[in-house]
Amino acid sequence: MIRPNDSNLLLALHDGASDEPYWGGFLDMLRERTKTARTSIVLRHEAEGQAVYFFSGQHPPPDQQSISRDKFSRAPAPYQNMRDGRVYALEELLDLANADHRAIYGEIILPWGLPESRTMRVTVEGGLTLWLGCAGGPGIGWSAISALMASLAPHLRVAFRNFSALEMANMRVHVSSEAFERRDFGWVTLDARCRMVDASPHIEDLLRRCHTLQRDRYGRLTPRSPAIDRELTALIKSYAELGHGPAKAIRLSSDPQMEMLVRPMKDGALSTASSPVAIAYLSGDHWSHADRCDQLVDLFGLLPSEARLAWALGRGLSISEAAEELGLQVETARYYSKKIYAKTGARGQAELVRNILMSVLGMG
Numbered sequence: 001m002i003r004p005n006d007s008n009l010l011l012a013l014h015d016g017a018s019d020e021p022y023w024g025g026f027l028d029m030l031r032e033r034t035k036t037a038r039t040s041i042v043l044r045h046e047a048e049g050q051a052v053y054f055f056s057g058q059h060p061p062p063d064q065q066s067i068s069r070d071k072f073s074r075a076p077a078p079y080q081n082m083r084d085g086r087v088y089a090l091e092e093l094l095d096l097a098n099a100d101h102r103a104i105y106g107e108i109i110l111p112w113g114l115p116e117s118r119t120m121r122v123t124v125e126g127g128l129t130l131w132l133g134c135a136g137g138p139g140i141g142w143s144a145i146s147a148l149m150a151s152l153a154p155h156l157r158v159a160f161r162n163f164s165a166l167e168m169a170n171m172r173v174h175v176s177s178e179a180f181e182r183r184d185f186g187w188v189t190l191d192a193r194c195r196m197v198d199a200s201p202h203i204e205d206l207l208r209r210c211h212t213l214q215r216d217r218y219g220r221l222t223p224r225s226p227a228i229d230r231e232l233t234a235l236i237k238s239y240a241e242l243g244h245g246p247a248k249a250i251r252l253s254s255d256p257q258m259e260m261l262v263r264p265m266k267d268g269a270l271s272t273a274s275s276p277v278a279i280a281y282l283s284g285d286h287w288s289h290a291d292r293c294d295q296l297v298d299l300f301g302l303l304p305s306e307a308r309l310a311w312a313l314g315r316g317l318s319i320s321e322a323a324e325e326l327g328l329q330v331e332t333a334r335y336y337s338k339k340i341y342a343k344t345g346a347r348g349q350a351e352l353v354r355n356i357l358m359s360v361l362g363m364g
Contacts, residue, residue, distance in 0.1 A: 006033070008029065009026065009029050009030065009033060010155055012025040012026040012029050013026045013152070013155055013156065013159050014155070014158070014159045014162075016159065016163075017159075017162070017163045017166060021054055022054055023041055023054050024054070024056065027039045027040065027041065027054060027055060027056035027057075028056045030056070030134070031056045031057050031134075033148070034134050034136075034140070034145045034148065035136070035140055035141075036057070036134045036135060036136035036140060036145070037057050037058045037113075037114055037135060037136045037137065038055060038056065038057035038058045038114060038133075038134070038135045038136070039055065039056050039057060039132075039133065039134050039135075040053065040054065040055035040056075040131075040132070040133045040135075041053075041054045041055075041130055041131070041132055041133075042054075042130065042131040042133070043128065043129075043130050043160075044128075044129050044130075045127050045128050045129075046127040046128075046129070058112075058113075058114065058135075079093065079119075079121065079131060082119070082120075082121040082131075083121070084121060084122060084123050084153075085120065085121075085122060085150065085153040086120065086121075086150070087118050087119070087120045087146040087149045087150050088118065088119050088120070089116075089117070089118060089142070089146075090109070090115075090116060090117045090118075090119075093119065113137065114135040114136055114137065115137060115138070116135065116136055116137060116138060116140065116142060117133060117134060117135040117136070118133065118134050118142060118145055118146050118149055119131055119132070119133045120132045120133075120149045120150065120152075120153065122153055122156045122157055122160070123157075124157055124160045124161050124164055125161060125164075126161075126164050128160060128164050130156065130160055132149060132152065132156060134149065185281070185282065185283050186199065186200040186202060186203040186206045186281075186282045187199065187200050187203070187279055187280065187281050187282065188200075188203055188221055188279070188280045188282065189265065189276035189278070189279050189280075190221060190236055190276060190277065190278045190279070190280060191240075191275060191276055191277060192236065192237070192239075192240035192277050193220065193236075194220045194221055194222070194232065194233055194236050195218065195219040195220050195221075196215060196219055196220070196221050197275075197276040198276070203282070206282060210252065210253065210258045210282070211224070211253070212224055212225070212252040212253045212258050213252065213260075213282070221280065223252065225252075228250060228252065231250065232250065232262065235248055235262055235278075236262075236277060236278050239264040239265075239277045239278045240277045243264070244264055245264050246263075247261055247262065247263035247264075248261070248262045248263075249261050250262065257315070258282070258283075259282075259283050260280050260281065260282050260283075261280070261281045261283075262278055262279070262280045262281075263278065263279060264277065264278055265277055265278055265279055289308075289311060292311050293307040293308050293310075293311050294307070296310050296311060296356070300343050300344050301343055302339075302340060302343055302344075303339075305336065306336050306339055306340050306343070308326055309322055309326060309328070309333055309336045309337065309340060310340045310344070310352065310356070311356075312325055312326060313337065313340070313349050313352055313353070314352060314353050314356040316353065319333050319334060319337060320333075337349075340352065344356075
């Protein structure tokens with residue numbers, strides 16, 4: 001039964017996901033509270049199958065896992081059939097009339113010196129199952145331990161529901177971060193003084209490579225262009241004063257291409273020391289135009305002059321705009337474009353853009 005002075009035990013349980021190893025503090029405190037030799041948590045997700053073990057106290061014999069795996073694979077103990085939230089004694093889980101169970105008892109439990117145990121199974125939404133265990137010798141108040149473990153069941157369910165949700169959120173952040181990094185995309189939240197409050201994980205690397213933005217010694221996101229710096233500062237100031245405003249797209253660099261979209265934050269972060277007023281999305285290409293042209297030559301067998309035009313068209317310029325940028329006559333650009341379409345298999349500019357973006361260049 002949970003006692004009034006068990007608040008630290010509950011705090012350790014709910015804070016266990018931040019321990020190293022997980023739930024180390026909770027298992028240590030539970031072992032001290034129950035006066036047992038070993039406490040443990042086993043986690044298993046039905047979609048993955050593999051179990052993860054955390055324990056405090058006496059280590060198992062070196063060959064315990066291999067013996068358990070060999071024996072239980074033929075005659076599994078009814079851990080999966082345990083009723084949720086019910087505490088079981090060891091004799092309820094092992095059938096000593098079964099030769100394999102007798103071997104487990106004789107080869108692992110008795111040599112280990114922990115002939116008594118209590119185990120409880122708790123299921124969590126989303127397919128996560130955990131087993132909480134206490135093991136020790138005779139002369140311990142096992143009935144009180146069973147009552148304590150049963151009273152912990154709802155707290156375990158809440159703690160591991162939160163843990164499961166946190167793990168899922170972390171996985172989504174990791175996957176999103178990888179996708180952002182491959183596409184040279186990132187975000188930064190800014191306070192009223194343009195100081196960086198939070199950012200996507202790889203943003204520092206992106207800032208180093210783009211050469212158009214930097215974090216100054218005061219933590220401000222500072223464009224290297226004084227004109228853009230003034231524009232960004234005025235925009236953030238207006239968001240801070242009004243609490244709203246239109247999003248603003250800013251071209252930071254054309255070679256390599258780097259753009260920024262700034263918009264006001266709709267919801268601030270309560271857990272941060274400085275409240276963000278805006279979020280800036282950064283998108284760009286860490287390759288220069290010359291790099292991209294070389295890659296088009298390698299990928300599609302274009303001539304350098306054709307590759308330069310292909311990259312200009314791939315950036316959405318019209319034939320006349322691309323010709324002006326490259327110093328070509330429009331008719332010359334049209335002649336090159338026909339060769340480009342033939343070599344890339346494109347039937348027009350829209351398909352050329354798609355072919356370039358869907359090629360490995362789009363992963364660069």
